[in-house]
Amino acid sequence: MYRAPIEEIAFTLKQVCGLGDIQASERHADLGDDLVEAILNEAGRFAAEEIAPMNVVGDRKGTIFADGKVKAAPGWRDLYHNWIEGGWNGLTATPDYGGQGLPMMLSAAALEMWNSGSMAFALGPTLTIGAVEALEKHASDALKETYLAKLISGEWMGTMNLTEPQAGSDLNALTAKAERAEDGSYRISGQKIFITYGEHDLTDNIIHLVLARLPDAPAGTRGISLFLVPKFLVNADGSLGAHNDVRCAGVEHKLGIHASPTCTMVFGDEGGATGYLIGEENRGLACMFTMMNNARLAVGIQGLGIAERAYQEALSYALERKQGRAPGDSGPAMSPIARHPDIKRNLLAMKTRAQAARVLCFACAHAIDMSHIAETEEDRKFWSERAGLLTPLAKALPTDFGVEAASIGVQIHGGMGFIEETGAAQYLRDARIAPIYEGTNGIQAIDLVTRKLPLSGGEHIKAFLGELAGIIEGVAASNLPELGDMAIHLTEALRDLEEATAWIMTAQAEGRMADALAGATPYLRLAGLTFAGVLLAKGAAASDDGHKAARDQRILLARTYTFTLLKEVAGLKADVTGSSEVILAFDPEALAS
Amino acid sequence: MYRAPIEEIAFTLKQVCGLGDIQASERHADLGDDLVEAILNEAGRFAAEEIAPMNVVGDRKGTIFADGKVKAAPGWRDLYHNWIEGGWNGLTATPDYGGQGLPMMLSAAALEMWNSGSMAFALGPTLTIGAVEALEKHASDALKETYLAKLISGEWMGTMNLTEPQAGSDLNALTAKAERAEDGSYRISGQKIFITYGEHDLTDNIIHLVLARLPDAPAGTRGISLFLVPKFLVNADGSLGAHNDVRCAGVEHKLGIHASPTCTMVFGDEGGATGYLIGEENRGLACMFTMMNNARLAVGIQGLGIAERAYQEALSYALERKQGRAPGDSGPAMSPIARHPDIKRNLLAMKTRAQAARVLCFACAHAIDMSHIAETEEDRKFWSERAGLLTPLAKALPTDFGVEAASIGVQIHGGMGFIEETGAAQYLRDARIAPIYEGTNGIQAIDLVTRKLPLSGGEHIKAFLGELAGIIEGVAASNLPELGDMAIHLTEALRDLEEATAWIMTAQAEGRMADALAGATPYLRLAGLTFAGVLLAKGAAASDDGHKAARDQRILLARTYTFTLLKEVAGLKADVTGSSEVILAFDPEALAS
Structure with a gap:
């Protein structure tokens, strides 16, 4: 069972990732809060009621290949047609050919839910939408006339x-x-x-x-x-x-x-x-990059969707399964394992990953939207660079989180997690492709280091780090006792990120490209962990919109994050700045001889 | 293809984990270096030539269940019978019933290779050997007479x-x-x-x-x-x-x-x-624990075996697969991906995990052997406690490493890693059970914290930490410039381990059991990472036995380890000592309502 986390998604869009900036634009003047809510609710309903139940069928039956033809899993053709009849395929596409012209942020939110429903299902339309974007931007009018409306409606994929x-x-x-x-x-x-x-x-x-x-x-x-x-x-x-x-x-x-x-x-x-x-x-590569950049975000969202779904299933199992007696429980009855401290830790490890993935993906979608609605050349450049900077973070970290969360989910299920009937293992199997396709996460790290850090002569990343410091100051200035030392932890992490960034950029400036590349992967994780931590803190410091329990939960997650995932940061900095010599000295070819 | 890493195994047994202590005992007086080498070579040959090729057959064909009967995968019955004919089943069993009475350390070394060959194969005899141990120790003579010889020979499982x-x-x-x-x-x-x-x-x-x-x-x-x-x-x-x-x-x-x-x-x-x-x-539980404790080490060795095998396959793929141009390469040809810094990092991440798993497992086997050959009650107690302390470390960390290494192996294969034909995915699928069975790794962590830290009123862990400090001093005193700052990194890690240990033991002493349990999992990883780091450094500081290339490789791995895995330690300490409040505040049952 899957329950779409509409409230968390809406809060993250609005209070953390800046949906208001998009709503304030002329292009999206019609996008009021009511419409946002209606879309999220209906997408959540479809994902939970229609897609989610078909996930396991798709896994077990798969597709059948014979004589050059491929037969979809039972029920999947109907599912797809119900989905396109809802108009979901053309969410962001141009209204000129029947699309709804909505911002990427909303599409990202819906895509999270389709992927929680079924990653194998959500993947197909992702490709179609990539094709739509390439045609919208690069194709002749004749090609558009013939193909675009049917790709946007989803009649063709x-x-x-x-x-x-x-x-x-x-x-x-x-x-x-x-x-x-x-x-x-x-x-x-x-x-x-x-x-x-x-x-x-x-x-x-x-x-x-x-x-x-x-x-x-x-x-x-x-x-x-x-x-x-x-x-x-x-x-x-x-x-x-x-x-x-x-x-x-x-x-x-x-x-x-x-x-x-x-x-x-x-x-x-x-x-x-x-x-x-x-x-x-x-000039095909430029066209292809149009598809690929948004596809990278879409793959990041797969990691997010899986992390959330795997968390919900593990939580549900942990509430039902009884073993042993948790501290504080008395009497002869066994406790639900969700009461055991180690299981709480594991559940939180999954949920913090889902929420961190969410802020990274939605922040990237925000930058893409901002680049579309920018009214000056300067703004357009800034937001294109920002989208460029955030894309490798939004692709790599959420997909790693998807695998990590799914693996923890298997662990929470114990022996049952290894049995395919339970479904926990499917999330791990499905999630494992996301760090690989659309550019492996190693390639994302290389992209971040070699193409994104140098944007605007290094000024863009500098400005970005400055913005993070500003958000942390805001969190500190909120003076909320319930946040504990969050701002201090974040300030330390940001300092590590600054040092690692300086180290990598110096290496590149001095022509020591191999040194920079040797540290690319831990650098990406370090940057993404810090950025996500700052955004989680921003959300924790935000007001409660009248829903105290939800706010308490956000604060708990953000605090957990600062003691767990954020604590990887110092080690990652030591790795980036310390390990290149030994890594480059490793000569695998000598081993083979 | 699998090549048994005999030289590394032999070096780790002798120079790092103390096989000499066992050889010096009266019970194993016959176990000269020549015999050790002959056993390792022959086990390695069997694992590489006979078992390894059957691994993929076992995965694809699996077993067939019908009418209450289970049919093994094709060729597996012959494989098993060839294996028992080699006398491998009774390696550690009592000579009174046809066993070879060899120490656990040698059995651990052989078991690593069986598991690298095929985890699904090695698992069966592991259970038989557990049954043998329980019968040897607890069964009546009549039961021994009827069952023991045939279980030791492997005629029955x-x-x-x-x-x-x-x-x-x-x-x-x-x-x-x-x-x-x-x-x-x-x-x-x-x-x-x-x-x-x-x-x-x-x-x-x-x-x-x-x-x-x-x-x-x-x-x-x-x-x-x-x-x-x-x-x-x-x-x-x-x-x-x-x-x-x-x-x-x-x-x-x-x-x-x-x-x-x-x-x-x-x-x-x-x-x-x-x-x-x-x-x-x-009194059945006591008998069962006899089986379970050694089974826990055996499961840890599964993680080791998989990490080594997955590394070898990934290395072989990375040497063959060509993409892009690595820094320093010139000309139009694509480079083998093994030359790319990020792939070198990933290969080292796998290999350091394999070697760290190896030192943990062999050190645990050493403690078990020492408890068997101890001649005084005091020694017997000391080594039983040491085996008890090391068992959760040797079960949990190597099995986590197995999953991590196999997952990195999939990543190195790129898209091919997700295709079952490649075989990389099988290691990940196989490895995933090891952190679960024989007591989940969460239960290992609870065992470590609640049963092992308190041994001898807390004196045993204190002595252990003192021994580690002594080894680090030895590494520092070796004054080898090629080790870099290894001793400094280890000293920092050991201080973190000491602080985390004190925090947990204080929590327990003050009756804050839930606090101690909330930090158990990161504490186990912290303890295991530090212990493994110390042993890797000990190996790196040892003399080269005349084989310089192997020594250079050990030093490279140990140095890589100090900049990567060992750098997790500070964050883990912060987690253990800082997160319990928020973790325990998490109330999953409130979410369900």
């Missing part, structure tokens, strides 16, 4: 085709081919792997966005173009025509997200699939 | 039947019944769950050790007796008689260790299974 066997993280190595045809279209050929929802029977057509190289393209990533390749060609009247020269050659047998078909796609076996250029030739 | 649906960690709640029969035997009835290797076709007979209550037994754990219940009754001449009144009602569908059948066992459906009392009536 979209995919992203980047990976090839030899080209995963390194798109330089990409070899899929595109040749110009006489009619202005292209003939696409090549094999793509790990294509999420590459083939299925949820929709009548599937719109593949495919990276490929023209024959005369420069080497490397500057020679990659993006093409739209529909499964079925579309006639002038919008009806479906012939099957394109693309087929699914198989689906992977995966650790988790069994209901999400991960396909090997073969393009051009019979001479070349018909594709249409999106944007300009050889 | 043994099981442990504790858990019932309502009684997992809490044996007070156990309800299986035993009634006295006229012939001196007993009639056993009740249902047991999660019985590892409870039914299978590897051996012709299976010897169940079953906890049950007599009708007139006192309530609680003082009313539990231990019975031997053979699957087939044994005739006076040793041949097999009638099928006993015990059957397997099903096997669990688990996250991992698919080749290990986890059975629901039903005793006495047809009037009562014939059982024979082991030890005294109502």
